[in-house]
Amino acid sequence: MxxxxxxxxxxxxxxxxxxxxxxxxxxxxxxxxxxxxxxxxxxxxxxADRLALVEEVTLVMLEDIRSASQQAIERLDANEAEGWDVLLDSLIEQNLGALSEALGLQLPKKVSPRILEAQAEASRTLNSALGLAKNAQLVRADISGLELIATVGSITRPMPRAFSNSQPGLEERIVQIMRDGLRPQPAQN
Amino acid sequence: MxxxxxxxxxxxxxxxxxxxxxxxxxxxxxxxxxxxxxxxxxxxxxxADRLALVEEVTLVMLEDIRSASQQAIERLDANEAEGWDVLLDSLIEQNLGALSEALGLQLPKKVSPRILEAQAEASRTLNSALGLAKNAQLVRADISGLELIATVGSITRPMPRAFSNSQPGLEERIVQIMRDGLRPQPAQN
Amino acid sequence: MxxxxxxxxxxxxxxxxxxxxxxxxxxxxxxxxxxxxxxxxxxxxxxADRLALVEEVTLVMLEDIRSASQQAIERLDANEAEGWDVLLDSLIEQNLGALSEALGLQLPKKVSPRILEAQAEASRTLNSALGLAKNAQLVRADISGLELIATVGSITRPMPRAFSNSQPGLEERIVQIMRDGLRPQPAQN
Amino acid sequence: MxxxxxxxxxxxxxxxxxxxxxxxxxxxxxxxxxxxxxxxxxxxxxxADRLALVEEVTLVMLEDIRSASQQAIERLDANEAEGWDVLLDSLIEQNLGALSEALGLQLPKKVSPRILEAQAEASRTLNSALGLAKNAQLVRADISGLELIATVGSITRPMPRAFSNSQPGLEERIVQIMRDGLRPQPAQN
DNA sequence: TATGAATGAGAATTCATTCAT
DNA sequence: AATGAATGAATTCTCATTCAT
The missing domain is CATH 1.10.10.60 (Homeodomain-like)
Structure with missing residues (x-):
C-alpha cells in the first residue's frame, strides 16, 4: 500500500x-x-490545506526548471547550440507561467524555506546554463535566470478569452516576440 | 437626475x-x-450581474486603446516618431494586463457582440497606428494590433510574489525585453 | 427595516x-x-463568526447579572431580606452555568475588552449586593462575587444524562446543597 | 497474545x-x-464506535467510584472518620466532573443496561458508605449517593477560562463551598 | 430609485468510520 | 490482528444575487 x-x-x-x-x-x-x-x-x-498543495506543486515546478537547466548545461558544454532552444522550449511547454500565476497569487508573504531553497537551486543551475548560452551568443547578455523565468512566466499565462478567441495561434506569436527579445540585441544609439 | x-x-x-x-x-x-x-x-x-460589469469595464478598456491609438495616428501622421513610444507607454501604463487578466478569465466562451465590435474597432485603429509605425521602422513588420495588445497584456500582469519579491525592478526588465522583441528584427538565417 | x-x-x-x-x-x-x-x-x-456570536451572548449574560444585582441592592437597602434569594434564584434560572460553559470553552485566550469591562461592571454591582447580604447574615462572609458566579455556574450546567435520567429533580437537590454551602457557616473546630 | x-x-x-x-x-x-x-x-x-468507547470509559469510572466507596466502608466500619474525607477527595481527584461532562453529553437518551447496572452497583456501595458517614455525623442526612456523585461532578468540571483566569485557586474555593454544603446542616426555621 | 438586509449555494476543512493490505 | 489510507457527510464561512422597505 x-x-x-x-x-x-x-x-x-x-x-x-x-x-x-x-x-x-x-x-x-x-x-x-x-x-x-x-x-x-x-x-x-x-x-494539509490548499497552501500546502500549492507549495508542493511549486516545488515540482522548480525541480523541473532545475533539471531542464542541467540538461541544457550538458548540451551546451558539448557545443550543441540547440541545447538552449530546448531549454527555452521546455520552460515554455511547462506552462510555467500559468502555473506560477496560480501559485504566486496565493503564496503568503512568508515563502517557506523549502521553496526558497529549491528556488535558489533552480536559479543557480539556470544561471549556469544562461552563462554558457551567453558565451555562445544565443541569448542577450543582460538577462538573469530569474528574469528569464519571469519573462517566460509572463508570456505563458492563460490568455483572456476575448483575445485568444479572436485569433488562433495568438499565443505562439507572443512567444515569438519574446524569443526575439531574448536574443542578443544590437546596440541602441 | x-x-x-x-x-x-x-x-x-x-x-x-x-x-x-x-x-x-x-x-x-x-x-x-x-x-x-x-x-x-x-x-x-x-x-445586471458580475459578468455585465466585467463586460462594461472591458468596453472601457477597449475604448481607451482605440483612443490612444487615434492620438498616435495623429502624431505619426505628423512625423512625430515619439507618437509610437507614447502609445506603447500608454498601453503599458493602463495596467492593461492586470485588467485583462481579471476580465479575461471570467468572460464566457461566447464573447458578447458589443465586445467583439469594440475590439474590432480598437484593433482597426491600432492597426492603422501600427502601419504608420512600421513604415517608420519603429516596430517589427509582422505584428498585428491584436498581437500587440496581447503582448502588452501578458507582460503587464501582476507578478507572482515569489518572483517580484526577489528582485526589485523585475517588471521593468521584462518590459524591456518585450520592447526589444517588438522592434524590427534582423533577418534570421 | x-x-x-x-x-x-x-x-x-x-x-x-x-x-x-x-x-x-x-x-x-x-x-x-x-x-x-x-x-x-x-x-x-x-x-461575523462563531466567536462574535459567543461574545455577544456573553455580554447579554453579564448585563443580566449586573441588572439582577442592581435590583437586589435596592431591595436589600430597603431591608427586604428576600432580595438576596431573588438574586440567587435569578442567577440560577438564567442557566448561567450551561451558558458560561458554552461560552467559556471557546473564548480565546485573549478575552475582548468589551467583555472584560462588562465583567468588571457585573462583578462590581454583584459585590455590592453581596456586601449587603453579608451584613444581613444571609450569605457566608468569605465569598466574592466571582466565586458566587462560578459556583452557580458550576451547578447549573447540563447534567450528564446517565445521571439526570436516573433521578428526576436531581438538579434541584444539587442546587439545595449549594444554597446551604453559601450560607454563613458555623466555625469549624 | x-x-x-x-x-x-x-x-x-x-x-x-x-x-x-x-x-x-x-x-x-x-x-x-x-x-x-x-x-x-x-x-x-x-x-465499535465512539459511543462504545464512551460507554466503556463510563463503566471504568463507575467501577472506580464503587471501589473507592468500598474502601471507605471498610475504614468507616473501623471507626476511622477520615475514611469519609478520603472518599470525597478521591471523587474530587478523579476529575469525575470533567469526565462525566465529556461522557454525559454524548450518551444517548437510552443508556445501556450495562451502564445502568454499574451505576446501580456504584450507587449501592456508595450509599452504604454514605449511611455510615451519616451515622457518624460526617455528612448531611438528606443526600443520596447519586446526588453526591452529581454534586461532585458538577463542581469539578473545567471552569470557563474567563473565570479561572481572573482568580487563581477559584476551583478550590468552589470545592470548599460544596464541602460545607454537604455537611450536616442546622435546622432551618 | 437607492439602500442594505436576507438568502442560499458553494468552497474549504475536519473527522468518524470503513476497508484494502 | 494491526495498520493507516480512503471516504464522504457535516461544519464553518463567503459572496453573488434578490427583495423588502
Whole structure:
C-alpha cells in the first residue's frame, strides 16, 4: 500500500498542476480531488490545506526548471547550440507561467524555506546554463535566470478569452516576440 | 437626475476597473459597491450581474486603446516618431494586463457582440497606428494590433510574489525585453 | 427595516443563548440560524463568526447579572431580606452555568475588552449586593462575587444524562446543597 | 497474545479517559488512537464506535467510584472518620466532573443496561458508605449517593477560562463551598 | 430609485468510520 | 490482528444575487 499511496499522491500533484495551469488558481479543491479520482478527504490527507498543495506543486515546478537547466548545461558544454532552444522550449511547454500565476497569487508573504531553497537551486543551475548560452551568443547578455523565468512566466499565462478567441495561434506569436527579445540585441544609439 | 445617475455609473466603472487591476478578478461585488460609495443594490441596478460589469469595464478598456491609438495616428501622421513610444507607454501604463487578466478569465466562451465590435474597432485603429509605425521602422513588420495588445497584456500582469519579491525592478526588465522583441528584427538565417 | 433587522438580531441572540444552554457549545451555526427562523447568511451578517456570536451572548449574560444585582441592592437597602434569594434564584434560572460553559470553552485566550469591562461592571454591582447580604447574615462572609458566579455556574450546567435520567429533580437537590454551602457557616473546630 | 491484546485495550481506555477529562468530549478518535500508541483501525477493532468507547470509559469510572466507596466502608466500619474525607477527595481527584461532562453529553437518551447496572452497583456501595458517614455525623442526612456523585461532578468540571483566569485557586474555593454544603446542616426555621 | 438586509449555494476543512493490505 | 489510507457527510464561512422597505 505504501507504493499505492505514493502513486496516488504523485497523481494528485500532477493533476493539480495541470488544473492550476489550465483553469487558474481558484480551482476548487473538490475539483482537483475529483479529477484525481480520489475523495476530498484523501486530498486533504496528502496535503494539509490548499497552501500546502500549492507549495508542493511549486516545488515540482522548480525541480523541473532545475533539471531542464542541467540538461541544457550538458548540451551546451558539448557545443550543441540547440541545447538552449530546448531549454527555452521546455520552460515554455511547462506552462510555467500559468502555473506560477496560480501559485504566486496565493503564496503568503512568508515563502517557506523549502521553496526558497529549491528556488535558489533552480536559479543557480539556470544561471549556469544562461552563462554558457551567453558565451555562445544565443541569448542577450543582460538577462538573469530569474528574469528569464519571469519573462517566460509572463508570456505563458492563460490568455483572456476575448483575445485568444479572436485569433488562433495568438499565443505562439507572443512567444515569438519574446524569443526575439531574448536574443542578443544590437546596440541602441 | 439623468446626469447624476450617469455620473454614478461612470464612477462605479472607474472604481471597478481599478479594483480589478489592483486586487484581481476575485474582488467581491460588495467591495466594489463600497469603494464606489453606493449600496450593493445600486451596483446591481446598474449592472445586471458580475459578468455585465466585467463586460462594461472591458468596453472601457477597449475604448481607451482605440483612443490612444487615434492620438498616435495623429502624431505619426505628423512625423512625430515619439507618437509610437507614447502609445506603447500608454498601453503599458493602463495596467492593461492586470485588467485583462481579471476580465479575461471570467468572460464566457461566447464573447458578447458589443465586445467583439469594440475590439474590432480598437484593433482597426491600432492597426492603422501600427502601419504608420512600421513604415517608420519603429516596430517589427509582422505584428498585428491584436498581437500587440496581447503582448502588452501578458507582460503587464501582476507578478507572482515569489518572483517580484526577489528582485526589485523585475517588471521593468521584462518590459524591456518585450520592447526589444517588438522592434524590427534582423533577418534570421 | 431598521427596527425589523434589530428585532431579528435580538431574536438570534435569544435563540443562541438558549441553544448554547440546552445543547452545548458545539451547537451548529446552521441550527441556530434555523431555530431563529433566518438563513445562515443572515446569522453571519449579524455576527461575523462563531466567536462574535459567543461574545455577544456573553455580554447579554453579564448585563443580566449586573441588572439582577442592581435590583437586589435596592431591595436589600430597603431591608427586604428576600432580595438576596431573588438574586440567587435569578442567577440560577438564567442557566448561567450551561451558558458560561458554552461560552467559556471557546473564548480565546485573549478575552475582548468589551467583555472584560462588562465583567468588571457585573462583578462590581454583584459585590455590592453581596456586601449587603453579608451584613444581613444571609450569605457566608468569605465569598466574592466571582466565586458566587462560578459556583452557580458550576451547578447549573447540563447534567450528564446517565445521571439526570436516573433521578428526576436531581438538579434541584444539587442546587439545595449549594444554597446551604453559601450560607454563613458555623466555625469549624 | 490474549494478555497483550487485553493490555492494549486497557491502555486505550486509560488514555481515552484522560483525554476526555483533559481536553473535552470533542477529542478526535484519531488523537486517542495516537496517544494510545495504536492505529485508528485498532481503536475501532476494540471499540465499535465512539459511543462504545464512551460507554466503556463510563463503566471504568463507575467501577472506580464503587471501589473507592468500598474502601471507605471498610475504614468507616473501623471507626476511622477520615475514611469519609478520603472518599470525597478521591471523587474530587478523579476529575469525575470533567469526565462525566465529556461522557454525559454524548450518551444517548437510552443508556445501556450495562451502564445502568454499574451505576446501580456504584450507587449501592456508595450509599452504604454514605449511611455510615451519616451515622457518624460526617455528612448531611438528606443526600443520596447519586446526588453526591452529581454534586461532585458538577463542581469539578473545567471552569470557563474567563473565570479561572481572573482568580487563581477559584476551583478550590468552589470545592470548599460544596464541602460545607454537604455537611450536616442546622435546622432551618 | 437607492439602500442594505436576507438568502442560499458553494468552497474549504475536519473527522468518524470503513476497508484494502 | 494491526495498520493507516480512503471516504464522504457535516461544519464553518463567503459572496453573488434578490427583495423588502
Amino acid at each position: 505504501r507504493s499505492d499511496a505514493l502513486r496516488r499522491r504523485e497523481n494528485i500533484l500532477r493533476v493539480a498542476r495541470e488544473l492550476f495551469a489550465e483553469r487558474g488558481a481558484q480551482i476548487a479543491m473538490e475539483t482537483i480531488a475529483e479529477a484525481s479520482g480520489v475523495g476530498i478527504g484523501t486530498l486533504y490527507r496528502n496535503f | 439623468r446626469s447624476d445617475a450617469l455620473r454614478r455609473r461612470e464612477n462605479i466603472l472607474r472604481v471597478a476597473r481599478e479594483l480589478f487591476a489592483e486586487r484581481g478578478a476575485q474582488i467581491a461585488m460588495e467591495t466594489i459597491a463600497e469603494a464606489s460609495g453606493v449600496g450593493i443594490g445600486t451596483l446591481y441596478r446598474n449592472f | 431598521r427596527s425589523d433587522a434589530l428585532r431579528r438580531r435580538e431574536n438570534i441572540l435569544r435563540v443562541a443563548r438558549e441553544l448554547f444552554a440546552e445543547r452545548g457549545a458545539q451547537i451548529a451555526m446552521e441550527t441556530i440560524a434555523e431555530a431563529s427562523g433566518v438563513g445562515i447568511g443572515t446569522l453571519y451578517r449579524n455576527f | 490474549r494478555s497483550d491484546a487485553l493490555r492494549r485495550r486497557e491502555n486505550i481506555l486509560r488514555v481515552a479517559r484522560e483525554l476526555f477529562a483533559e481536553r473535552g468530549a470533542q477529542i478526535a478518535m484519531e488523537t486517542i488512537a495516537e496517544a494510545s500508541g495504536v492505529g485508528i483501525g485498532t481503536l475501532y477493532r476494540n471499540f
